[in-house]
Structure formats: C-alpha cells, structure tokens
Amino acid sequence: MVYQLSFDRLHQDQSKDSVVLPVTLKLGRKTSNFEAQIDTGASVCIFRRQQDEELGIEIETGLREQINTVTGSFITYGHQLTLSVLEIDFEAYVYFAVQEQFARNVLGRIGWLDRIKVGLIYYDRQVFLSPYESMEV
Amino acid sequence: MATELLNDLMQRSSGLSLSEKRRLALFLTEEVPEDNGRTPEFRLKLNAPEIHSKHREQYLVWLKTHQKEYGGQYVALHGERLLGSGQTIRDAARAAKESGCLQPFLVYVPRPEGEYWGGWI
Numbered sequence: 536m537v538y539q540l541s542f543d544r545l546h547q548d549q550s551k552d553s554v555v556l557p558v559t560l561k562l563g564r565k566t567s568n569f570e571a572q573i574d575t576g577a578s579v580c581i582f583r584r585q586q587d588e589e590l591g592i593e594i595e596t597g598l599r600e601q602i603n604t605v606t607g608s609f610i611t612y613g614h615q616l617t618l619s620v621l622e623i624d625f626e627a628y629v630y631f632a633v634q635e636q637f638a639r640n641v642l643g644r645i646g647w648l649d650r651i652k653v654g655l656i657y658y659d660r661q662v663f664l665s666p667y668e669s670m671e672v
Numbered sequence: 673m674a675t676e677l678l679n680d681l682m683q684r685s686s687g688l689s690l691s692e693k694r695r696l697a698l699f700l701t702e703e704v705p706e707d708n709g710r711t712p713e714f715r716l717k718l719n720a721p722e723i724h725s726k727h728r729e730q731y732l733v734w735l736k737t738h739q740k741e742y743g744g745q746y747v748a749l750h751g752e753r754l755l756g757s758g759q760t761i762r763d764a765a766r767a768a769k770e771s772g773c774l775q776p777f778l779v780y781v782p783r784p785e786g787e788y789w790g791g792w793i
Contacts, residue, residue, distance in 0.1 A: 561721070578788035598735055600782055602790040609790070613782075615728045617721040625719040626728075628735075628779055630788075641791055645780045649761045650718055668715050 542654055542663035544621040549660050556642065556662060560629070561617035562590040569640055573653070573662070577643030578602075580618065580629040581611060586640065587631040590616070594631050602630070609634055623651060623666045694772020716765055717775045724777040727751055735781060743783035748776040 546556055553572050560567045560582070567589040571582070581602060587594050597612030611630035618627040620642065627646035642648070654663035685696060724731075731749055738747075748755040748768035755776055756767020768776035782788065 574791045576789060577791040581790060598732065598782070600788055601786040602788045603786070604790045615724075615731055615779075617725060624721055626721050626724040626777060627719060639791075643791075649780075650778075668717070 540654060542665045544664040546621055546662045547660055554662060556620050559619040560586060560590060565590045571640035571642045574641040574643055577641045579643045579645045580647050582629060582631055582640045583637055584631050584635050600630060621664050697772060718778050720775055723775055739781055739784050742781040746778055746780050748778050750776055
C-alpha cells in the first residue's frame, strides 16, 4: 500500500537544528515577524510577549489561560489575530506568555496544526505545508 | 407544472427559519451544475481573515461569556451567531455547514479549569 499526500508549499533551512518556520502575526496594519518551532506537544500556539507588544496589544485584555509543563506552569493571554505561515493565513487564537523570560515561539495543535496539512523530512530540514481546505464534513 | 411546483416550494419555504433557509439555499446550490457541467465544489473556508478579523471583539466576549458552557468543545461562530459545536474541529465544521454557512470562524473553547500544555518539554 502506498499513501500519497500533496503539498503546495515547501520550506527548507539547513542552517537550523530544529524545525522552524517563518511566522507573521497581523493586526490591522501592524505585523510581527519571527520564527517559531513546530511543536506537536503544545496544545496551542504560544509566543513571546515581545511579539504581542510589537502589535500594540494590551496583553492582559485577552483570554487568560494557564499553560502547564512538566516542571510547572505559566500564564498566557489569548488573542485572535491573523496567523500567517508560508502565506497560509487564517484567524486564530494564539497565546502570549506574560513572563518576559519566556523565550520560545511555538506553533501548536489548536489554532494551527488543526487546520493545515504538514509533512516533514527532518534529514533534509524540509517542511511541506498546505491549508486543509478539502475538508469533508 | 414546473412553474407550479416552483411557486409552491417558494411559498412553503417562506415559513422556514433563517438558518433553515440557509440550509435549503446551500442544498439547492450544491445541486446546480456549473457551466462546464461539473458539480461545483463547496469547500469550507475556515477562519477567513477578510471576514472574521472584524469580529475579534465579539468573539472574545463570546468566549469569555460561554467558557463554562462550551469548555472543551470547538464552536463555529459567525458574527453574533453560534452556528454549532462539537468535540472536534470537524464536528464544528459540519455543524456550520448544516446551518448553511461555508465560511465560519472555528475556535476551541478552553476549559475554565485549564488544560493546555506548553510542549513536549
């Protein structure tokens, strides 16, 4: 049995030791550009506070959520923004860490992985991506 | 005969609710072939920025207000309307389509007691 998937975007960056993608957050005319790791263990997309501030958002006005880790927890606030990865744009709730020491940006399951198709060849640092548009319901 | 049937259907459909009319419109449109004779594709377009970015404040208020009621579920919203809900994003998309909306805003409602994990480490 052979299974085939097709994708319309490819990102490759041999210089990185992890699986990262360029991300743009949009709010009106303001944008924030950065890189984020794909993390299937993260329930949601979690970004540094700095990204939120670049967009001029008052972080504490969002949806307050505690994020758990194996060593403890931290507080985030969720905001609806336009999340753009390799020019696949959609509105999503993403979460910003309150603590400025939080230094990671991750693309998680809810809000990103649950609405795209992704393929990975880590050997070549290749990430294949498509929007999940052909949803049969 | 066809005109009589059409008039009858139009008259009877006037008693339907708004969401039922949307469902009927979607059903009838799906039955109409395109000029090339093929059945048109009616793909869902989820969370389109051009539609849903203007409803950000509404959706935030909705989520805060209904977190207890819908925590742990995906919901399909469009402006002030709740189109449906379900345990998975597919369930919510199906509910949106059944209500006659192909361009819903799908969002997961986090449980009030918290449930999110920050990653594998």
